[in-house]
Structures are given as structure tokens and as C-alpha cells.
Amino acid sequence: MGSDAPPIIQVSDVTVGYDHHIVLKDVTFEVRAGEVFCILGGSGCGKSTLLKHMIGLHRPMAGSILVDGTDIVTAEGEERRALLGRIGVAYQNGALFGSMSLIENICMVLEEFTSLPRQAMQAIARMKMKVVGLQDAGDRMPSELSGGMRKRAAIARALALDPKILFLDEPSAGLDPITAAQLDELIVELSQTLRITFVIVTHELASIFAVADRVIMLDKERQTIIARGSPEELRDRSDDPWVRQFFHRQSSSA
Amino acid sequence: MADSGTATLDYEPLAEGGLRLVLKGTLNAAGIQQLWRQAMRQVAQSDPAALEIDARGVESLDAAGMALLLELKAQQEQRRQDFRIRGLRDDLSDLMKLFDPGPPAPPKPGPGLLVRFVHRVGEISHGVLVGFHTQVNFLGEIFVRLLSVLVRPSRLRWADTFLIAEKAGANAVGIVALMGFLIGLILAFQSAIGMRKFGAEIYVADLVVLVLFRELGPLITAFILTSRSGSAFAAELGTMKVNEEVDALVTMGVDPVQFLALPRLVAAICVMPLLTLFNELFGLIGCGLVMRSFGFPVATYIDQIQEAASLGDLFGGLAKTFVFGGLIAGIGCLRGLQTGKSPSAVGDSATRAVVSGIVAIVVVDGVFAVMYYYLGI
Numbered sequence: 001m002g003s004d005a006p007p008i009i010q011v012s013d014v015t016v017g018y019d020h021h022i023v024l025k026d027v028t029f030e031v032r033a034g035e036v037f038c039i040l041g042g043s044g045c046g047k048s049t050l051l052k053h054m055i056g057l058h059r060p061m062a063g064s065i066l067v068d069g070t071d072i073v074t075a076e077g078e079e080r081r082a083l084l085g086r087i088g089v090a091y092q093n094g095a096l097f098g099s100m101s102l103i104e105n106i107c108m109v110l111e112e113f114t115s116l117p118r119q120a121m122q123a124i125a126r127m128k129m130k131v132v133g134l135q136d137a138g139d140r141m142p143s144e145l146s147g148g149m150r151k152r153a154a155i156a157r158a159l160a161l162d163p164k165i166l167f168l169d170e171p172s173a174g175l176d177p178i179t180a181a182q183l184d185e186l187i188v189e190l191s192q193t194l195r196i197t198f199v200i201v202t203h204e205l206a207s208i209f210a211v212a213d214r215v216i217m218l219d220k221e222r223q224t225i226i227a228r229g230s231p232e233e234l235r236d237r238s239d240d241p242w243v244r245q246f247f248h249r250q251s252s253s254a
Numbered sequence: 255m256a257d258s259g260t261a262t263l264d265y266e267p268l269a270e271g272g273l274r275l276v277l278k279g280t281l282n283a284a285g286i287q288q289l290w291r292q293a294m295r296q297v298a299q300s301d302p303a304a305l306e307i308d309a310r311g312v313e314s315l316d317a318a319g320m321a322l323l324l325e326l327k328a329q330q331e332q333r334r335q336d337f338r339i340r341g342l343r344d345d346l347s348d349l350m351k352l353f354d355p356g357p358p359a360p361p362k363p364g365p366g367l368l369v370r371f372v373h374r375v376g377e378i379s380h381g382v383l384v385g386f387h388t389q390v391n392f393l394g395e396i397f398v399r400l401l402s403v404l405v406r407p408s409r410l411r412w413a414d415t416f417l418i419a420e421k422a423g424a425n426a427v428g429i430v431a432l433m434g435f436l437i438g439l440i441l442a443f444q445s446a447i448g449m450r451k452f453g454a455e456i457y458v459a460d461l462v463v464l465v466l467f468r469e470l471g472p473l474i475t476a477f478i479l480t481s482r483s484g485s486a487f488a489a490e491l492g493t494m495k496v497n498e499e500v501d502a503l504v505t506m507g508v509d510p511v512q513f514l515a516l517p518r519l520v521a522a523i524c525v526m527p528l529l530t531l532f533n534e535l536f537g538l539i540g541c542g543l544v545m546r547s548f549g550f551p552v553a554t555y556i557d558q559i560q561e562a563a564s565l566g567d568l569f570g571g572l573a574k575t576f577v578f579g580g581l582i583a584g585i586g587c588l589r590g591l592q593t594g595k596s597p598s599a600v601g602d603s604a605t606r607a608v609v610s611g612i613v614a615i616v617v618v619d620g621v622f623a624v625m626y627y628y629l630g631i
Binding site for chain 2 (some may be wrong): 094098099113114115116119120123124126127128129130131135136142143160162181191193194
């Protein structure tokens with residue numbers, strides 16, 4: 001994606017945390033339309049917490065988060081609903097509804113946001129399943145799927161409403177390298193063909209280099225962004241010892 | 255999907271039974287909403303030998319629009335008839351290829367209604383028999399472990415046992431007492447209606463004490479324990495199963511039945527008779543209240559129940575409660591250990607623990623009734 005693309009997400013001076021415990025302080029960054037943007041960092045640095053604030057699940061302690069022109073922190077009612085219709089989220093464990101088949105999981109979202117005939121919803125659901133390569137698994141229940149299939153199905157459900165932005169929480173965590181690579185290919189394909197903006201939380205190095213246009217890196221100790229740029233820039237040019245350790249897979253004692 | 259959109263549909267017949275659908279405008283969810291039924295109806299009515307979509311006027315296309323085109327294509331393919339799209343922009347055409355799930359799999363020919371019925375009946379019967387077999391097997395296994403604990407008491411996890419006994423027993427005293435009081439009260443009032451006709455209200459005490467000691471006390475307490483603790487046992491063990499904690503026990507060389515089920519079994523067997531005594535005591539207090547309101551002095555009431563019920567009635571009832579306690583814990587633990595992997599599995603196990611617990615209690619109570627009749631207890 002060109003670096004001149006307009007920002008679709010603007011996170012300004014955001015402080016996030018739980019109760020009185022601050023996890024990240026004064027975080028500012030923007031995500032450009034159409035790019036694959038990764039949020040990196042070690043375990044417990046607040047990656048997933050930041051993501052949950054960006055999708056409106058939690059309110060930040062301070063700052064504003066503009067998603068596709070709407071402040072997700074203050075938006076309410078129809079405005080918020082319309083925004084939620086323009087974003088899709090795939091959670092770490094899929095978060096598929098266990099009592100419904102995969103097709104029903106997708107149709108449920110469509111029922112909520114459109115008034116299409118049932119047959120149309122099912123046709124759309126089958127299409128989304130095809131995109132993620134699960135065209136033959138539509139009638140299966142989530143419990144019958146492998147980890148990789150469940151992640152793909154979660155992406156299919158997140159795609160249900162043709163979102164402009166897709167948020168993925170640790171998409172390749174717990175997958176074997178081949179399945180993880182297939183998932184990365186899917187992300188790149190969706191980004192290129194559907195022009196979807198991706199915001200991905202991950203700490204898998206291989207995935208970062210395979211998919212990311214730009215990344216930010218968070219640090220638990222400093223509670224903020226410690227590096228930003230393309231993954232190659234961070235790997236080759238960063239002076240920050242933690243960033244170097246992360247990209248060269250060294251332990252802190254090395 | 256955008257909320258607004260204008261799409262139009264026209265159709266014109268083609269030579270040799272063909273049909274052309276002319277689509278124009280923005281084919282999105284809002285635009286497709288009306289067009290979908292119209293297009294499907296038109297195609298179903300004309301059953302065209304060839305269907306041609308004129309998409310020159312299509313400005314944009316989202317998933318809903320693509321779904322319409324792909325559904326029409328799939329239907330034509332199913333009918334083994336021609337389908338083509340003319341004039342669709344190249345970029346939209348490429349996008350459609352990405353989403354096209356291909357022809358739907360033909361439905362597999364299934365067996366006839368009668369065969370399916372027989373198959374289902376057989377399947378259910380087999381399930382019931384296997385379930386019964388597993389239940390008896392598990393109860394037998396756990397009973398053997400219980401005997402081994404009697405020989406070597408140190409093999410039982412006593413700290414867990416006391417904790418479970420507190421949760422299942424001491425914490426249930428309130429509800430058990432309340433239920434007993436209300437049952438005693440209601441029973442006394444209802445039986446007084448009949449007894450009053452013969453001026454025999456004093457015998458209400460006889461009836462209530464016998465029914466409570468021999469039948470209702472143990473039964474009501476067992477139902478409370480099943481729904482309160484049997485379901486909890488199933489849910490606790492079920493959650494452990496889902497979280498692979500049970501597997502961890504097995505790989506550590508710890509027997510899950512010994513570790514998890516036995517403390518619950520011993521706790522339930524110990525608290526069940528005590529809870530029953532509470533239930534019966536408060537039942538008698540409830541009944542006494544009604545007798546007092548009929549004008550009988552408390553001393554008369556106590557004399558009456560002493561004459562009516564023997565220790566044999568009390569202990570006969572209490573003997574059953576040991577078995578009920580064992581059944582409740584055994585079935586609860588079994589259902590918990592049988593928990594599957596789906597999110598609803600724990601809930602299903604808890605439900606099954608209550609249902610099979612209640613059924614088992616009533617069946618065993620029936621066996622006791624027949625046994626006591628022949629033994630003259």
C-alpha cells in the first residue's frame with residue numbers, strides 16, 4: 001500500500017488499563033487504508049488490550065480512537081452500530097458459537113445487519129466460506145474443526161458484512177507452520193483483492209514478515225510504543241536492544 | 255455492506271426458451287433485498303434453457319450482489335442448463351471468481367422413512383442400554399473403591415471430603431429445612447380436609463409422620479441434593495474435563511475416580527442422612543403448627559407421633575438415604591467425567607446428572623418399597 005493512503009484508524013494519546021492499573025500510556029499511531037498493520041510485543045505488553053480498545057470493547061482511560069471517521073469511544077446508538085457493521089473481528093480462539101454450524105454462525109451476523117432473504121444469506125455465507133477455503137465445511141459444528149479451520153471460519157464470519165477493516169487477534173497462535181503460512185497467504189490475498197485494512201495482533205516473526213506493511217512494537221516496562229516502521233526496518237536498523245532481541249529471537253540473558 | 259443502493263432488474267425472453275436478466279445500478283445488500291425474490295421468481299417461472307445476465311449497467315457489486323449472481327449460476331448448473339454473464343467489469347469478474355463456491359454438492363440419497371425410523375429406535379435403545387451398563391459399571395467401580403477406603407482410610411482425600419461435605423451438606427441445611435417445613439405444613443392441611451369429615455383430625459399427625467419418615471423425607475431431600483449438588487459435581491468435573499485437567503491427572507498417574515469422585519461420594523453419603531433428619535424435623539414442626547391451629551396441645555401432638563411412628567420407620571427411611579447419597583454423587587461424577595468438548599457440554603452434563611439422578615432415586619425407592627413390604631418393615 002502506498003504510504004500516502006489516508007489514515008482509516010487514528011489512535012491519539014490513548015491510555016489503557018484495567019481498574020487503576022495502567023497497561024499502556026499516551027499511545028499515538030495511525031493505520032492507513034488498505035495496509036496490513038501489525039501490533040507486536042512480548043507477552044503481557046498490552047497488545048490484545050489495545051486491540052480490545054480499538055474495537056470498542058473497552059473505553060480507554062484517556063485519548064481518542066477514530067475508526068473510519070467515527071470516534072469508537074464516544075459513538076453510541078445507530079452511529080456505533082453502523083461502525084460495527086464496517087469492521088470485522090476474529091478472536092484468538094475463533095469465538096464461534098458452538099451451538100451453530102459455520103453457515104449459521106455467518107448468517108447470524110447477516111440477520112442482524114441486513115434484511116436479505118434467507119436463501120441470499122446462505123449464499124453469502126457459502127461465498128465467505130469459499131474465500132477462506134472451507135467451502136465443504138459449512139454444515140459442520142465448530143467443535144468438529146481443527147484449530148486452523150476454526151481460525152479460518154472466524155475470519156469468514158468476520159468477513160460476513162464486507163468490512164473495511166478486519167481486526168485479528170493472534171491469528172497464527174497455536175498453529176503448525178504450514179497452517180500458519182496458509183493463513184498468512186489468505187490475509188495477503190484478502191488484503192490485495194478486497195482492499196481490506198488489517199490490524200493484526202501477533203508475536204509470530206514469520207507471520208509479521210509475511211504479511212505486515214507496517215508495525216508498531218509495544219513494551220511492557222515502558223508501557224508505550226518503542227518502535228514503528230516496516231518489519232525490515234525494525235529488524236535491520238533499530239537501535240533499541242529489546243527490538244533487536246525480538247527480531248533476532250534472543251533471550252534477555254544473551 | 256452499504257445501507258443505500260439503487261438496483262434495477264428487467265428481463266426479456268431470448269430465442270429457444272432462453273431468458274435475459276438485465277441488472278443495473280449498485281448491487282449491494284440494500285439494492286438486492288427486493289431484487290432477489292423477483293429474480294428467483296422470474297427464473298423459477300420461466301425455467302429457461304439458457305440464462306443470460308446483462309451486467310453492463312452494474313456499477314458496483316458487493317457480497318450480496320455476487321451472491322445473487324452465483325446463486326442463479328448454481329441453480330442453472332443444478333438444472334444442467336446454460337448460464338452466462340455478459341458485460342461485467344473485469345475487476346468485478348475477478349472478484350466473483352474468488353468468491354464462487356462452485357456447484358453445491360448433490361444431496362446424498364438417504365434411506366427411506368421406515369428404515370430411518372427403525373434405525374433411530376435401535377440407536378436410542380442401544381444408547382439407553384449402553385448408558386445403563388456404564389452407569390452400573392461406574393457405580394460398581396466406585397463402590398469397590400469405597401470399600402478399599404474403609405480398609406485404609408488414609409487413601410481418601412479427607413480435606414477435600416470435608417470441604418465438599420460443607421458445600422453439599424451444611425450449606426444446604428437452610429433450603430432443606432424450609433422445604434421440610436412447607437411440605438409438613440401443606441401435607442397436614444391437605445390431609446385434614448379428608449380427616450375432618452370423620453372428626454379424626456388428630457390422625458393427621460399419624461399420617462404426616464409416617465409419610466415423612468418412610469417416604470417423603472428421604473425423597474424430597476434426595477431431590478434437593480440431586481439438583482443442588484449432583485448438578486454441581488457434574489459441572490465441576492465437566493469443566494475439569496474440558497480444561498484437560500482430568501487428562502493431566504491420568505498422565506500424572508493419579509486415578510481421577512479416586513481423586514475426584516470418591517471424596518464426593520463419601521461426602522454425599524455422609525450428609526444425606528443428616529439432611530434428611532433436618533428435613534423431617536422441620537416437617538414435623540410444620541405439621542405441629544397446623545395441629546396447634548386446630549386446637550391440639552403440643553404435648554398431645556408429640557404423644558400422637560410417638561405412638562404412630564416407630565424407630566423402625568425412622569431408620570428404615572434413613573437406610574435408604576445412604577443409597578440415595580451414593581447414587582447422587584456417583585451419577586453426578588459419572589456425567590461430569592463423560593462431558594464432551596463443546597461449549598454446551600458442561601451444561602448438558604449437569605442436566606443429565608439431575609435427570610438421571612432423579613430417575614435413579616425413584617426407581618431405587620420403588621425397589622426399597624417392595625423390599626420393605628416383604629420384610630414387614
